[in-house]
Amino acid sequence: MSRCVLQSSSSRLRASTSGSTLAESTGRAKKSKCNAAQQILASSSFGSGRLKLPKSPLCDSHKQSNTLTTSQNCKVTVVACPRKSRGLLFLAQYAKNEYRGIGLRSAGICCSVVAAALSLSCQHVSAQSSVTLGGMTDISIRYLTNDDAQNDGRFFMANGAVINSHFGLHGTEDLGNGLKAVFELENNFNPQNGSMGDSGRLFDSAANVGLSGDFGAVTFGRQDTPLFYKLITTFDPLTYASYPENSWLPWALEAGLAADNSIRYIADIGGLSVGAMYSFGGNYEISGPAGFSGDVPGHFTAGSLANLLLSYTTGALDVGAGVQQLRDNSNHRQTVFNLDARYSVSDIKIYTGWLYSQDNTGLIDTLLAEQSIPDISRIKGTDRIDNGPFGGFAWQVAPSALLSTAIYYDHMQNATTATGALGSGSRYTVVALAEYSLSKRTEVYGTVDFNKVNGTAAVELPGRSNQTGIAVGLRNFF
Template identity: 50%
Template sequence: MKKTTAALGAALLAISAQSAFAQSSVTLYGIVDTSIRYLTNANKANDSEVQMGVGPITGSRWGLKGQEDLGGGLSAVFRLENGFNLWNGQLASSNTLFNRMAYVGLQSNQYGALTFGRQNTPLFDQLGNVFDPLTVGNFDQDSWLPGALGYGLRSNNSVKYDGHFGGLEVEAMYAFGGVAGSVGASNMYGVTAAYSFGPFSFDAGYQQNSDLHNNKYRVANVSGVYQIGPVKAMAGWLYGQDNTGIVDLYMGASGSPAANFAAPVTNTNRIDNGLYAGAVWQVTAPLTLTAAYYYDHASNALNPDGATLSTGIRYSAVLLAEYSLSKRTEVYGTVDFTRGTGAATADFPGRNNQTGVAVGLRNIF
């Protein structure tokens, strides 16, 4: 009898363990992507270069994400995501393993998700997933005002809410600054509201980042998408007001005066008005074409001397073709041109324009 009871208990325990396992999941995923790129006016001498580097829209990464069913439509979730440079095997961010995302939280089927850790900002989520034709491009020459957000695209020490209510999605985030004696220093908060109905999607949002001295960088955005058969048309506007000096630094291409400024110049009240338009066309099942145009008008922008201020205009035009060899593997090619005038010449290492041509290979797992 004791043996029978013990055997039954062991069987029930095994069934319970299998049931618990069935309600939990952990997924390994990632993207392996690199391109070979030709770029004009790549240094002060206006020499051209050919270089292997990041892809135009997706950086290489690997990650783990998990979910555990807690019952009643509630789940525990986590995500750990690391970016790396395929061409040299290094971490995308020095001494930071999970530089892209590292969070844990609770998710409700009815009320949305509440997560804690290092996370994408609501602004980055919406532009990257829906409203920017290049999902916030990686090349310096393709980047526009979101690229200048720099640290504002992701935040450490953050609490984030993401809720879906029919066609409405609301995201809100607050990041603790962690500076003794000042609640506002180095903190961040932002909110977006996106609504979809039929072929239309709209998004509006606001974000504020503070530096260690409580100087502010504020961004407001309005964006829209319209699906016309196999074509998605996109357009939007970003308004930025910066007193942290980070925009002057982050708008600069590699080797430019802006990228080499010794430190941010604060309290200049730089104002940016960024406009964009683009389209993504699914030509055939394997072939996708993307065209994008970005424009930014900046006032109180830092000149190449790093000391005086003036107005600057910068614009970029990009064409991207992607061809799927399978469900997981794509080849692509891209051509882009960018030019700047006035204070925007600080963003270029030589002449005030650059042309890039790249081909690449992407595998998704």
């Protein structure tokens, strides 16, 4: 998707959208043609460091005013420019004072400035940098059977079925010679009540900064592990479901999916992708009873996480392999191996994968238990093994309709029962998801899922040995 670029010089201001012309040259504009421009700019809001733009015939009418699509289908985003950049916001703040700024006088601002405002991307001459605010609001109505020890059903409102509602800031700054500074700040939230996804932190999904260039990208902070990042972008048929009844396999076996206090490297070399990470500890999702806080004097690797991923794309085939090792504060370990493949044929994508975990920390028992289990100190060192194949497909039935199915399976050994004994068991989940796009930003969906457990896995469901879930939802991207 192309981006509109605002270009400025000492004598003119014009907008370009991959070669399309949005307005006449400023030099030829007549003062009589500025009436509409004056009305538009005068009615705009320049407060709080942001420019609100009215709708324009140049843009699709269904788009909101701060995310516009030109007649050339060029999506642009309104962002704030520092005053020192002498960008359009600086110009707009002087609009009511005879339209002075960037070398333009009175009527010289005219038609092309308004056209540029309507295709604003706010990339100024002094430094090619941008900050983008984006995200998604997704809410669903869900019903679950056998959702307590008395096998009662539950009807409730929930977050999204596929990915949690979230918003975030993503920024880049061009440092020259192909080097860029990048940052990411992202927060999950609960649209059903307006609360934060995690009341204890502002950016629970991501908070990192780094450098990118021809060598790849190195980032520091809280971020997805390479194993999880590749899984959700390429190899999971549901792109990682957010209901715990659907996402239990990758969430538990991959140790919480994101890592705090981490250094991550990602690079694409032709069809080969490389990802590596090291975390110093304090991984949030697992920092409680399992003892993964890290930062233990004299124990450099306490609470640490190390992750390595390789994937390759050739034609319609994608393949990947990864390994991850997590240590607790007592040097017990959880090791995960992962193999994945995806094949595209016509409008169908076929997925298959395998997750294998060997856990001496008690982590998996703790994360998956819906019923009471013994204290974590009693189940460390039990050498639990999980063998988890998964697969599915996604079918683009029509440009606006997508059907997806997935099955997740786990055979476990040395898992902990409610009484503290060890045993074997299995669990599988089958999911069907139908999504329909009402526009480029708005979708509706319906989903059905079924869980079945036996043996030691019985503690992973709250009631009977099976559970069915049904949900419908609405999501909007912004």
